[in-house]
Amino acid sequence: MSVGIRHDDLRRRNRAMVISAVRRAGQPSRTEIAATTGLSHSTISAISADLIQEGILTESKASEPTTLKRGRPQIGLALKPEAAAVLTVVLSLNFLSVAVIDYAGQVIAEEQQRLDTLVMPRDELIGECVAIVRRRLQDPDLDVGSVARIAMGIQGITDTHARAMLWSPITPLTDIPFADILEREFGIPATTENDCNMMAVALQWRDPERYRDDFIAILLSHGIGMGLVLKGALFTGTHSSGGEFGHMIHRPGGALCRCGRRGCVEAYAGNYAIWRSAMKMSEDAEPVDVGDADMRALAAKARAKDGPEREAYRRAGEALGFGLGNLFALIDPAPVAMVGVSAAAFDLIEPALREAIAQTAGGQYSKSISFDTEPNELPLIREGCAMRALTFVDQEIFAPGGQARAGLGKNVA
Amino acid sequence: MSVGIRHDDLRRRNRAMVISAVRRAGQPSRTEIAATTGLSHSTISAISADLIQEGILTESKASEPTTLKRGRPQIGLALKPEAAAVLTVVLSLNFLSVAVIDYAGQVIAEEQQRLDTLVMPRDELIGECVAIVRRRLQDPDLDVGSVARIAMGIQGITDTHARAMLWSPITPLTDIPFADILEREFGIPATTENDCNMMAVALQWRDPERYRDDFIAILLSHGIGMGLVLKGALFTGTHSSGGEFGHMIHRPGGALCRCGRRGCVEAYAGNYAIWRSAMKMSEDAEPVDVGDADMRALAAKARAKDGPEREAYRRAGEALGFGLGNLFALIDPAPVAMVGVSAAAFDLIEPALREAIAQTAGGQYSKSISFDTEPNELPLIREGCAMRALTFVDQEIFAPGGQARAGLGKNVA
DNA sequence: AGGCTTTTTTTCGAGCCCCGAAAAAAGACT
DNA sequence: AGTCTTTTTTCGGGGCTCGAAAAAAAGCCT
Missing domain, CATH: 3.30.420.40 (ATPase, nucleotide binding domain)
Structure with a gap:
């Protein structure tokens, strides 16, 4: 049965809610966040102060300078791009594509490659996927430590826990535990999900x-x-x-x-x-x-x-x-x-x-x-993977249940 | 987007969880509840004291007198049968059946009736349903005020909000808002749900x-x-x-x-x-x-x-x-x-x-x-309706969000 | 320019709630 | 009768959210 709500879960959930509100709205003011979450201004103020101090959010005054209203102008809150990064891997028929995306959702690097998925042996297919990810992670412009999640989108059936490709039309191979492989290789939490599911996720964010x-x-x-x-x-x-x-x-x-x-x-x-x-x-x-x-x-x-x-x-x-x-x-x-x-x-x-x-x-x-x-379909799949990975970071890393946050959000005073 | 968790929601949810744990387990001790919910003993103690004082739970020592263990014996907690009652209405092809069920889930009265659903005009079909419910509610043995919910199970398509039968194979009539009709007639919250869905609910409780x-x-x-x-x-x-x-x-x-x-x-x-x-x-x-x-x-x-x-x-x-x-x-x-x-x-x-x-x-x-x-199928459908109604009482009436509980749980000191 | 108004944000004290530790309770065992 | 074991209650502490009030940061108006 569902477990009780501990007292400390409360802050965790409300933190997650604030982050999610910012991701959804772009540059909402504290007042707007209070309105959408139903929490009081004081709570939002406290939580956002924490999040700013931890380097997860930033204040961005440039929220619509056109709106000349009376009263104290609102301060927009935005996701701090450097707070973390995620990496997406999209594997489809004869095509492999990787992108690095910052915490605010902007693509900061990408690489694509053709490969004959239908005839590649198992080791080679896995090897190519690992290699392209490694190349992106070795990019000197990238702070590897900030990469908090790898999300793979793949044409085929995956398991509910997003660990493995079970079957795919793009290769005769079956049961490849991509998530485990990537995690072992790079020490970064990873998921493997169905491409169409990622498309759906992307559509939900786009429109x-x-x-x-x-x-x-x-x-x-x-x-x-x-x-x-x-x-x-x-x-x-x-x-x-x-x-x-x-x-x-x-x-x-x-x-x-x-x-x-x-x-x-x-x-x-x-x-x-x-x-x-x-x-x-x-x-x-x-x-x-x-x-x-x-x-x-x-x-x-x-x-x-x-x-x-x-x-x-x-x-x-x-x-x-x-x-x-x-x-x-x-x-x-x-x-x-x-x-x-x-x-x-x-x-x-x-x-x-x-x-x-x-x-x-x-x-x-x-x-x-x-x-x-x-x-x-390709941009959609990548976008879906990115949002999946980013919301994971939002929820599980920046609003963790119990154990401390790893090395991320390092701009702490 | 999902709304923030207010501070008072916390107690509400944990109350609901305790009630639900008791309904599921039968006669659990406070310690058992603490284990299944993950809440601390002190919290369970406080919440169950409230619930007992409000007349929702009772202590029942008779929990397995066979277990002769050392230590202070556990005190079983049980749902207090008189805390509330619910009424189920099952309408299927040519058959109408009503039962009154106490808060602990025991049938305390029932009535069944044949009727030609396929040919009955609208007013008559609705009239028969209302009449049979009224007869049960007028039973002098029953405290009408304790009836907290009416759950109707019906063969046919209902709407997501469980308000109306939209279409049914048992009658050419369509769009009968049974839930609204019963609520207006008796002033008791009501639902109308698909019979097979109620079967599924019952199976979940049975096994x-x-x-x-x-x-x-x-x-x-x-x-x-x-x-x-x-x-x-x-x-x-x-x-x-x-x-x-x-x-x-x-x-x-x-x-x-x-x-x-x-x-x-x-x-x-x-x-x-x-x-x-x-x-x-x-x-x-x-x-x-x-x-x-x-x-x-x-x-x-x-x-x-x-x-x-x-x-x-x-x-x-x-x-x-x-x-x-x-x-x-x-x-x-x-x-x-x-x-x-x-x-x-x-x-x-x-x-x-x-x-x-x-x-x-x-x-x-x-x-x-x-x-x-x-x-x-009939007993299953009734059982499902009963559990649906009872869990509603558990959640919404005995663990309400904000507004006070109506007249129920009246054995308050 | 300076005071007033308006709106946003922060501060502060109060009230709840949950938790852990310790105490109390209630039998079984010796 | 005293000791042991297990359950339940009590108590103090720490957190969290909330509402009210204060502070801040503009635009407005004379």
Whole structure:
């Protein structure tokens, strides 16, 4: 059962709340923080004095010099960029990308690299990941001690505790405990999470208006992935990252999926499936990699005239629609973000998708469901990883439960 | 964003935790409570003294007189039955049932009634519900003032806030705000929740060993319903009670479902669907009501010899299996409880069900998924309603946030 | 320019709450 | 009857938040 609240937890939680309020609002004054948290001015004053003294926050007068109001001007509080740093690692099909991000969320260094994930042996894949991280950490401009967290976003299934990649479409390898490997190698706490979940996290930060409590991020790429936020929190499975939307069964015994099973949504809506269908290949044909450029050309052809290309997108829409409908039967409808190269072809997908949804339990709301598209998934994934890592630092390092803060926040008087 | 923790919340939460510990453990000593909550002995002592003085808890020495240990004997703490009472209302197909339950969870009065829900006009249906509740409340043995909550469990979709029935298979009527109606009528806070969700709540209390953090309760009856507990909490949709497992699409464009759509899981696995299939009727045939006795006879026939009856159960198993597989793709596998009259025929359903799951994303775990059966849903639903109402009293009335407790817990010195 | 008004921020004392240590209580054991 | 063991209560100390009041830092107005 849930444990009691000790008296000292109180300050810890309220500290975390103040930090979180600053991260969310940008440069709020103490008064604003008091308003959003519901705590009294005196409490906010005390906590923020602590945080400034510990080098976690700074005062920044430049809060809207335009607002010429009477009264004592507000002093904006901001996250101190030097308070800490985090490192993000994004591993996707044939592509590895690393970035170093300061405590305020600004990218301060990055590096990208192509690699043949599909054929690399285990040691090599791990080795490349470790090597690129090491290169970034050895950057003389970077204070290695300030790097408080490594967050990895990876295409594939991860475990609930964000320790390992369990299975991935980008490599035949399974069960790689990336988080443990990185921690052992660099002595920095690390996590490994599903890329689509990170996309969802990023959307929540980018547009909290639209993506607040309940929404769905769907990656339309080689495969189909999903990140789900319910009641404000990232939804994961009981054991794994969960949300394997792409592998819900659309047609029992149907088209061959990359995962080896038949009839999955992905076997109709993944890039390879659209391609296979447009080329009039058999539904049993082995999935092939299709480049983004080829997919864009395919979409152009489908737009130009009716034919097998257009039909392929129509079938993709149908599969996505029934899948979404089934999802809506469980969780009710919510705003959807379509991300990835095929999101740019959403105009070809949408009609059949809506028609399919209308035939499902979510159908009553079919018209009111709103879709948004974002063709570029990589920046989203990185952003999500960064925010995940930064909020961890906020909560666990700068508002710790019991044990002292490590070497960070060192600008203490 | 989540609101700050005020200083007074602390005591409130810890009070709630003590009450909850007592409800869970039965007759724990103060020391045991200190252990499970993680709070200090002195705090538990202070809080329980308050609660006893307010007439919410009582000391009950009779805690295992067998344990002859050295040292001061423990004093068991128990919920004081007279501290409050709750009333449960269970409305299902052609059946209405009400019970009054004391604060310790014992049924102290009950009443049941048949009624033709399918054909009753709106006023009459509401009227009967109000009337049966009024009769119970007018019982001279009952102190009406102690009734702190009414919890209604209803077959059908309810809204997230547990205010209204939105849609139900037991009546053509829609959008009946039962909670508001009961509150207005009796001036007692009320809720209206989905029956399968209440089943899940009850299972969690009955067997917390097996049904703790993640599990699924599926009602196999005229229709197919589901209650889902994830990460220890009841899972509901964003707008409605959600979990419309029975109306996930199993075969696009397939058999006619009671809901008017085609290919739903229920259209293969609901009692009417099994019946329709066993009688070799068309998949487009209008759903008919089948009595429990007829279903039991059907199952017996299916067990006796191979034929259309056995095939009907096989197809039901297949539909349930693909449905569960799709669910498992999203949330990972979890223990399942099959409840309702067709749960007694689970032996006929299981083989095809497991085979179907094996073809889905959850398939890897197919063997390890464990099923349990419980043919009688009514007691479960009532128990769930009772626990829901009682924990509400625990949390919101006896550990209130700010405003004083109403007239309850009146045995104050 | 100097005093007044307004708004933000800090200071201060009061009131709670939790905790640890010590004391008290209540039997069992010898 | 005295000692031991375990549970429960009591008591003092340290923290935390809060409200009120004071201080600070402007703009406004005569």
